Amino acid sequence: MDLILHLAVIVAIYSIFAISLNIEIGYTGLFNFGHVAFFAIGAYVSALLTLQGVSFSLALVAGIACAGVGGFLIGLPALKLQGDYFGIATLGFAEIVRMFLQNQVEWTKGPMGLPGIPRPEILAWRFDTLPAYLLLCLGAAALTFLVIGFLVLSPFGRVLRAVRDDETAAAILGKNPFAYRMGSFVIGSAFAGLAGVLWAHFITFISPGDFTLTETILVLLIVVLGGKGTLWGPVAGAVVLIFFQESVRFLRLPPEWSGILGPLQQMVFGLLLVILMIFRPEGLIREKGGRTVDRD
Amino acid sequence: MDSIPYYLQTLLNGILAGSIYALFAMGLTLIYGVLNFVNFAHGELIMWGAYFLYLAMAEPFALPLWAAVPLALAMTALLGAAMDFAVFRPLRRANRLTLLIAAIGLSFFLRNAAQLFWGAQVRTYGFEIRQGYRWLGMTLTPQQLAIIIIAPVCIFGVYLLFFKSRTGKSMRALADDLDLSRISGIYAQKVILSAWLVSSLLAGVGGILLALDTNLHPEMGVANLIKAFAATLIGGVGNLWGALIGGLIIGLAENVAVLFISPGYKDAVAFVIMVLILLARPYIVVGRRTD
Numbered sequence: 001m002d003l004i005l006h007l008a009v010i011v012a013i014y015s016i017f018a019i020s021l022n023i024e025i026g027y028t029g030l031f032n033f034g035h036v037a038f039f040a041i042g043a044y045v046s047a048l049l050t051l052q053g054v055s056f057s058l059a060l061v062a063g064i065a066c067a068g069v070g071g072f073l074i075g076l077p078a079l080k081l082q083g084d085y086f087g088i089a090t091l092g093f094a095e096i097v098r099m100f101l102q103n104q105v106e107w108t109k110g111p112m113g114l115p116g117i118p119r120p121e122i123l124a125w126r127f128d129t130l131p132a133y134l135l136l137c138l139g140a141a142a143l144t145f146l147v148i149g150f151l152v153l154s155p156f157g158r159v160l161r162a163v164r165d166d167e168t169a170a171a172i173l174g175k176n177p178f179a180y181r182m183g184s185f186v187i188g189s190a191f192a193g194l195a196g197v198l199w200a201h202f203i204t205f206i207s208p209g210d211f212t213l214t215e216t217i218l219v220l221l222i223v224v225l226g227g228k229g230t231l232w233g234p235v236a237g238a239v240v241l242i243f244f245q246e247s248v249r250f251l252r253l254p255p256e257w258s259g260i261l262g263p264l265q266q267m268v269f270g271l272l273l274v275i276l277m278i279f280r281p282e283g284l285i286r287e288k289g290g291r292t293v294d295r296d
Numbered sequence: 297m298d299s300i301p302y303y304l305q306t307l308l309n310g311i312l313a314g315s316i317y318a319l320f321a322m323g324l325t326l327i328y329g330v331l332n333f334v335n336f337a338h339g340e341l342i343m344w345g346a347y348f349l350y351l352a353m354a355e356p357f358a359l360p361l362w363a364a365v366p367l368a369l370a371m372t373a374l375l376g377a378a379m380d381f382a383v384f385r386p387l388r389r390a391n392r393l394t395l396l397i398a399a400i401g402l403s404f405f406l407r408n409a410a411q412l413f414w415g416a417q418v419r420t421y422g423f424e425i426r427q428g429y430r431w432l433g434m435t436l437t438p439q440q441l442a443i444i445i446i447a448p449v450c451i452f453g454v455y456l457l458f459f460k461s462r463t464g465k466s467m468r469a470l471a472d473d474l475d476l477s478r479i480s481g482i483y484a485q486k487v488i489l490s491a492w493l494v495s496s497l498l499a500g501v502g503g504i505l506l507a508l509d510t511n512l513h514p515e516m517g518v519a520n521l522i523k524a525f526a527a528t529l530i531g532g533v534g535n536l537w538g539a540l541i542g543g544l545i546i547g548l549a550e551n552v553a554v555l556f557i558s559p560g561y562k563d564a565v566a567f568v569i570m571v572l573i574l575l576a577r578p579y580i581v582v583g584r585r586t587d
Contacts, residue, residue, distance in 0.1 A: 031396050077574045083392050084334040085529075087400075089574070092522045092567040103560035213518065217404050224397055259415065266408040273401025278386050281394045 005130045011242045012137035013198050016144045018222040018234030020191030025220070026228035026287070027152050028184040029164030030079075031087035034094030035219055037074075038067040038189040040211035042196025044101060044108060047117045047206055056120035060197050067193025071186045079181050094216065101208040113207025120201050137198055141235075144191055149231050151187065160184050161229075214266060218245075221269055224276055227285030236284055301433025306551050312440050312509070314547020315447035319502035320520055321527035321539035322454060323495035329471035329534040330491040333392065336399035337379060338499060338524065339517030340406035345372040345500030346507035346516070347410055353421060369500045376496025377489060403517070411514040419512040439508040450501055451540060454494070458536060463490050471534065519563050526570040545569075 017039060024030040046063035050056055078089040101108045108114070119128040120136065127136045151157050162170040163177045171177055200206050218241065226237025248265060276283065320342060327335045348371040351357070352364035359367065383402050387395050428435040436444075458464035466487045469477040478484050506516070524539075527546050531538015550565045 025393070029393065031393060033400060077571050081574060084396055085574075087336070087396055088334060088522065088525045089570065091518075092525075092570060095519070095522065096564050096567055099561060099564055103558060213404070217400070220397065220400070260412060263408040263412040267405050267412065270401045270403070270405030270408065274383055274398050274405065277390070277394045277398035277401065278383070281390070281397075 002130060005134050007242065007246055009130070009134050009137050009202055010246070011238050012134070012141040013195050013202065014219065014222060014238040014242055015141045015235045016137075016198070017192055017195035017219050018226070018238050019141075019144050019148050020188045020195065021219050022223050022228055022230075022234045023148050023152065023160075023184055023191075024188040025223055026230070026233070027157060027164065028160045028181055030181060030185060030188075031083055032090045032185070032188070033087045033213075033216060033220070034090030034092070034097075035188075035192055036211050036213070036215040037090075037094040037097040038071060038192035039196035039199065039215065040094075040097055040101065040208075041067045041070050042193030043200035043206050043211070044114075044196075045193075046197040047114045047200045048108070050118050050120075050201070051114060051116070056118070056201070057122050060120070060194075063197040064190050064193045067196065068186050068190035071189025072182070075182050075185045079178060079185060091213070091216075094211075094213070098208050098211055101211070108208075111208060113205060113209075114200075115205045117200050117204045117206065119204070133202060137202070140194060140198060144194065145231070145235070148187075148191070152231070156180075156183070217266075217269055217273070221273055223283075224273065224281075225283055227283035227287065229287035230283075230285045233283055233285045240284075299433075304432060305434045306555060307548065308434055308436070310548035310551035311544065312443050312547070313551060314544035315443060315451075316502045316506050316509075316543075317520070317523050317527050317546050318540045318543025319447060319450055319498045319505075320524035321531070321543045322451070322536055323498035323502075324521075324524045325528045325531070325534055325536060325539040326467075326491055326495045326498075328528070329536075330467055330488060331384070331388075333395050333399070334525070335495075336396065336521070337403040337406060338495070339519075339521030340403050340410075341372060341376055341379075341496045341499035341517075342503035342506070342520050343410060343512075343514060343517035344375055344406060345369070345496075345503035346512050347414060348372055348500070349504050349507070350414070350419060350421060350512055365504065368504065369497055372500030372503075373493045373496045376492045376499070380488065380492045403521075407514050407517060414512075414514070416514060421508060421512075423508075437509075439505075443505050443509060446501065446505060450498060454498070454536065457494065463487065467491055522563075522570075523566040526566040526573075529570055529573050 017035075020038075021032065021035045024032045024035075042063040045066045046056075046059040049059035049062055054062075074090070074093050078086055078093070081089055102110055104110070119126070119133065121127070125132075127133045152160065159170060159175050159180050160183075162173075162175065163180050167177045170180075203210075222237035222241050223234050224237070225241060226235065227233030245265065248261060253261065320338070323341070324335060324338045327333075327338070345368060348368035349364055352359045352367050353361070357364075379402060383398055384395070387398055390398075423439075426438055428437040429441070430436075458467065466477065466482045467490070469480070469482055470484060470487050470491075474484065502520075503516075506520070523546055524543070527542030528535075528539050530542030530545055531540070546566050546569065549569055550562055553565045554562055
């Protein structure tokens with residue numbers, strides 16, 4: 001039972017993470033390959049603050065805000081780039097963030113990581129048991145789903161899709177593509193920060209090694225598998241993929257296999273991405289009215 | 297430490313690193329020029345090139361270096377061609393996001409495949425460490441001497457191929473306009489294949505040289521992809537000579553920067569340069585694109 005609750009918490013956190021990437025990749029067409037950086041910023045900011053005795057509510061807000069501001073700052077140069085260049089720039093940014101966490105030992109304890117991150121407490125509510133934490137994460141996931149869902153269905157979301165499909169046409173209609181991309185990027189980064197905060201306080205131990213390209217690939221796969229540019233796609237993707245990833249633990253394989261199993265699983269993820277792109281780029285759930293033929 | 301030889305040594309190290317980055321960047325920019333996309337899996341060609349040599353020199357093959365190197369390069373070229381055949385050819389007319397996700401998925405697959413076979417630990421080719429040659433207070437190891445000789449030879453080879461041969465001419469035509477060059481009788485499939493072969497050979501040579509001078513690690517591809525990309529940005533994307541100059545600049549900047557900042561941030565230098573370029577001259581990036 002505990003295992004199922006544990007899984008559900010991870011699914012909820014990854015749903016938030018995936019929904020936040022979906023607004024960028026799915027709705028705005030931003031190839032963000034460094035999404036894990038904002039997850040890491042949220043996790044580290046909140047963990048460091050609560051370890052200093054700051055209350056969780058404040059740390060939560062700070063974690064989300066720092067991730068959003070980080071998105072804004074890196075977006076200033078990077079969002080001027082087209083397509084693949086933006087991908088490389090964000091990929092590089094994520095590497096820098098990881099390098100910073102690893103090298104600024106006096107702030108982040110470097111590779112040793114941060115142990116003993118407290119479970120959250122909001123006003124009089126303590127979320128120190130598994131069901132309580134699940135409730136918190138489900139609440140946060142529902143909130144993310146509703147906020148992002150509201151945004152993408154609003155006129156703001158329509159402009160995002162217009163910028164994605166035809167930047168020139170959107171610009172001619174008086175919409176500033178850069179500003180809308182920035183809006184989408186900052187919102188996505190802030191929610192990735194939220195996912196990071198929840199992750200840090202759930203796992204209670206974080207180190208720079210948790211925030212590598214592997215996480216970016218996993219969340220990218222979740223979005224792409226579920227169906228980018230759809231509301232339920234990232235959630236469906238998170239359920240399928242997290243269960244697949246964690247189910248390996250049930251197999252009770254001999255411990256000497258564990259050195260093989262990790263890379264093997266990652267290979268499957270990589271291969272799955274390639275196969276999906278060749279045979280079903282739209283994922284499990286297809287975007288309604290989405291483009292079936294692409295013109296680039 | 298604070299002496300002229302020390303600075304000279306820094307410059308020398310910068311040029312050595314830079315000429316390797318130039319090889320990576322030229323391969324990356326070549327594929328970009330012909331196929332108009334950034335090959336995210338280019339770093340994995342670098343890494344696999346180095347590991348193929350390791351494979352050929354380790355038991356049970358235990359080939360001598362002169363036999364192992366051509367074999368490793370041939371395998372790298374084959375891997376490049378296989379990548380194109382299995383992944384990029386079916387996606388030739390796909391939209392850019394699809395192509396990019398497939399490329400990053402492929403890169404992830406190849407990196408973990410290397411980790412599966414050889415583990416995550418750092419390896420070396422196991423040559424005994426020899427006394428370097430000393431000259432003007434600078435030290436040059438035999439491996440570094442190899443870099444100084446081989447990298448310019450490769451660059452000259454690319455020059456000959458690209459500007460003096462029929463295949464090179466076709467590549468440039470293809471880069472300019474795919475449909476138009478097809479109409480004028482260029483067999484695109486063949487030209488694209490040769491672009492992949494040259495690009496992977498450059499990656500393989502660079503990867504082997506880098507691993508000779510430093511070590512082998514499954515993560516070596518990603519770090520060098522970012523450097524190669526920064527180098528292509530400096531030179532203007534799709535421009536071979538630009539990539540060469542850009543590689544040298546990145547190599548020099550990295551090594552000079554270590555005089556001032558912690559070596560832990562050495563790999564960040566390329567990224568910072570990239571961001572500065574993007575802020576200062578974003579048009580070189582947008583330049584040729586028409587989408």
